[in-house]
Amino acid sequence: MDRGHSTNQHGHPDRDYFIDLENTYGAHNYKPLDVVLERGEGIWVWDVAGNRYMDCLSAYSAVNQGHCHPRILAAAVEQARKLTLTSRAFRNDQLGPFYRELCELTSSHKVLPMNSGAEAVETVIKSVRKWGYQVKGVPSDQAEVIVCANNFHGRTITIVGFSTDESSRAGFGPFTPGFKVVPYGDAEALERAITSNTVGFLVEPIQGEAGVIIPPAGYLRRARELCTRHNVVLILDEIQTGLGRTGKLLAEQHEGIESDLSLIGKALSGGFYPVSAVLSNSEVLGVLKPGEHGSTFGGNPLACAIARAALKALVEEGMIENAARMGDYFLAALSRFKSPIVKEVRGKGLLIGVELLPEAGGARRFCEKLMSRGLLCKETHENTIRFAPPLIIRQAELDWAIEQIQSVLAEG
Ligand SMILES: *Cc1c(COP(=O)(O)O)cnc(C)c1O
Numbered sequence: 001m002d003r004g005h006s007t008n009q010h011g012h013p014d015r016d017y018f019i020d021l022e023n024t025y026g027a028h029n030y031k032p033l034d035v036v037l038e039r040g041e042g043i044w045v046w047d048v049a050g051n052r053y054m055d056c057l058s059a060y061s062a063v064n065q066g067h068c069h070p071r072i073l074a075a076a077v078e079q080a081r082k083l084t085l086t087s088r089a090f091r092n093d094q095l096g097p098f099y100r101e102l103c104e105l106t107s108s109h110k111v112l113p114m115n116s117g118a119e120a121v122e123t124v125i126k127s128v129r130k131w132g133y134q135v136k137g138v139p140s141d142q143a144e145v146i147v148c149a150n151n152f153h154g155r156t157i158t159i160v161g162f163s164t165d166e167s168s169r170a171g172f173g174p175f176t177p178g179f180k181v182v183p184y185g186d187a188e189a190l191e192r193a194i195t196s197n198t199v200g201f202l203v204e205p206i207q208g209e210a211g212v213i214i215p216p217a218g219y220l221r222r223a224r225e226l227c228t229r230h231n232v233v234l235i236l237d238e239i240q241t242g243l244g245r246t247g248k249l250l251a252e253q254h255e256g257i258e259s260d261l262s263l264i265g266k267a268l269s270g271g272f273y274p275v276s277a278v279l280s281n282s283e284v285l286g287v288l289k290p291g292e293h294g295s296t297f298g299g300n301p302l303a304c305a306i307a308r309a310a311l312k313a314l315v316e317e318g319m320i321e322n323a324a325r326m327g328d329y330f331l332a333a334l335s336r337f338k339s340p341i342v343k344e345v346r347g348k349g350l351l352i353g354v355e356l357l358p359e360a361g362g363a364r365r366f367c368e369k370l371m372s373r374g375l376l377c378k379e380t381h382e383n384t385i386r387f388a389p390p391l392i393i394r395q396a397e398l399d400w401a402i403e404q405i406q407s408v409l410a411e412g
Contacts, residue, residue, distance in 0.1 A: 008049065015048055033371050033378070040067025043390045043397060045376065054401060056370075056377040056389045061208070061240050061351070063271035064323075065313045066390040072270040075309035076302070084302040088294060094304035101308055105315065106250065106262070108279040110286070113299040117239040117265035118154025120276035123293060124202070124261050125158065127278070128233045129178070130287045132199030136231055143199045146232075148184040152209030153202065153237055185215035187222035194226065200233040200261075201226075205251035208240040211384035212353025214346055220255040227260070233284055235261045239276065240351070243267040244314050244391050247324030247349030254348065260284060270310035275303045319391040323349045326393055333402045334387075339409045343383070352387040353380070354405075360412070369408040375401055 008014045018036040035053065039046040043066055045055050058064060065072060079094070086092045099111045112127075114120045125145060132138040147153075149164045160168045161175025169175070180198075182189040184207060194201075205220060207213040220236075227234040236259040241251035243264060252259055258281055265276030274297075278285065297303065314320060327349035334345045334354060341360040346353050356363055363379035370377055380386045389401070 013048070018048065033367060033376065035371055035376065042066040043393050051374070053371070053374050053376045054389065054397065056375055056387045056401060058388050058390050059271055060266065061243075061245050061388055062266040062269070064244055064267035064391045065270040065310060065317075065319065066392045067271065069270050069310075069313050071313050072272055072306060072309045075305050076272050079302050079305035082301075085297065085300045087296055088299060092299075092301040092304070094301040094308070095299050098299075098304035098308050101311060102277065102279070105311060106279050107258070108262075108281055110280040112278040112280070112285055112288070112293075113303070114265075114276045114278070114295050115274040115297050115303070116154070117237075117263065117276050118156050118159055119295065119298075120239065120263040120265055120278050121153045121159055121202075121237065122156060123278050124200070124235050124263060126293060127261070127284050127288060128200035128235065130292075131233065131284045132197070134287050135283065136199060138197050138199060142197045144178055144180055144195065144197045145200045145202055146180045146182055146190065146193050146198060147202050148204070148207070149181050150184055150207055150210040150213065151202075151204060151237075152207065153204075184210075184213065185219050187219055187226065190223060191226050194230045194232060198230065198232050200235050202235045202237060204237045205241045205254070206246065206348060206351060208351065208386070209380055211355060211381050212347055212351055212386055214348060218255070220252060220257055224255075224257040224259075233260045233282065235259060235263070237263045239263050239265040243311075244320035244323050245349055245351050245388065247320065247327050249315075249320055251348070267314070268310060269303065269306045270313065272306045272310070273303055275307045275310075277307075314391070317392070322393075323391040326350060326391075326395065326398055327352070329395060330387070330398050330402070333398070334405065337406055337409060341412060342409065347387075350388055350391055350393070353384045354387070355384045358383060366408050369411070370404060373404045373408070375404045 015036045036048045037045045038048050043054055045053050102111050114123055129143040132143040147162045153159045158176040160172055162179035163169050180193050182193045236252055238250050260282040262279045269275040331347050341356050343355045343357045363383050363385045367377055367379050377385055377387055
């Protein structure tokens with residue numbers, strides 16, 4: 001710590017000190033923007049030098065409620081003082097109320113709580129396979145799950161095994177068999193891929209990581225019909241699109257459908273703690289019997305108390321309606337820019353992608369320019385900038401963001 005170049009005039013370690021530590025001692029599996037944050041409140045975060053930034057990423061939509069939301073914080077502190085972890089060997093007084101509140105809010109029948117999003121995805125894959133053998137009558141070890149090209153569902157071996165993104169999967173094989181990939185947004189391709197061994201279709205309502213890719217209108221409705229007709233479980237990964245991000249509680253509501261299984265995570269805790277859940281409208285979760293699946297931390301009282309407060313904040317403070325209103329406003333403003341380097345602006349609610357033409361030289365340098373103007377966002381793939389501010393953002397704040405974005409695009 002006593003390194004001359006890395007303290008500021010008050011003797012506090014500066015940005016470079018923390019960056020050096022990360023580079024020296026950490027695995028380099030990320031390439032973050034070089035901003036070192038130490039504090040957050042609402043849509044704002046502050047770096048170690050005291051500079052303020054508007055957060056337009058929201059930790060990949062995990063802090064939809066804004067940073068350090070006071071009601072979630074109070075629930076977290078109160079519960080942390082009382083009881084944090086019992087394991088599921090015993091019951092706790094937060095789990096049941098969490099189940100009921102989540103089921104009532106999402107019109108689900110059953111919930112299975114996990115921690116990370118990837119664990120929720122693994123949970124549904126296990127569940128639909130077992131359902132396939134026990135209920136649908138698929139011959140043993142023949143179950144197939146259909147997924148989409150350019151999907152993002154997490155980072156475990158099984159999940160990256162059915163990714164089509166080379167950097168996610170190259171060098172990590174051998175992979176889990178039993179997956180088929182079809183083009184995203186193409187219901188005919190889905191229908192052709194279904195066989196009598198197909199147990200599930202796993203799909204994101206909007207592909208966030210792929211660059212905010214929105215499927216053609218009616219796609220999810222078609223997928224719903226096909227899954228029903230062929231006795232296939234429709235699984236929507238709403239880990240990023242759910243909990244208000246697109247202007248509805250769940251993105252499935254834009255098409256007026258109901259999945260059989262939906263996955264939520266990220267904003268389920270408002271960013272305080274990893275909490276994910278599988279929501280079930282069908283008999284699928286019923287195939288899991290005691291001892292067949294679990295997680296030491298899944299459903300712990302601290303997680304449940306935090307998630308209950310995070311859901312209440314989202315609903316009672318009108319964040320979902322605000323996301324719809326502000327999202328329309330933001331998208332309209334960005335779409336009005338006449339920029340020779342913008343290929344397309346697209347989005348739903350406050351999940352917005354600005355895709356640049358390849359000639360623009362990549363989205364990263366625009367993110368760096370925006371950072372120096374006090375706005376944090378991140379490129380997704382080469383050429384798309386994703387804007388996903390907390391759902392509490394107000395119009396005047398968006399106006400400022402729009403001005404910054406317009407300026408850096410005009411600079412080219
Ligand atoms: C983030 C994300 C996941 C994985 O969640 P983790 O908590 O990082 O494991 C899965 N699916 C989608 C759509 C996501 O955006």
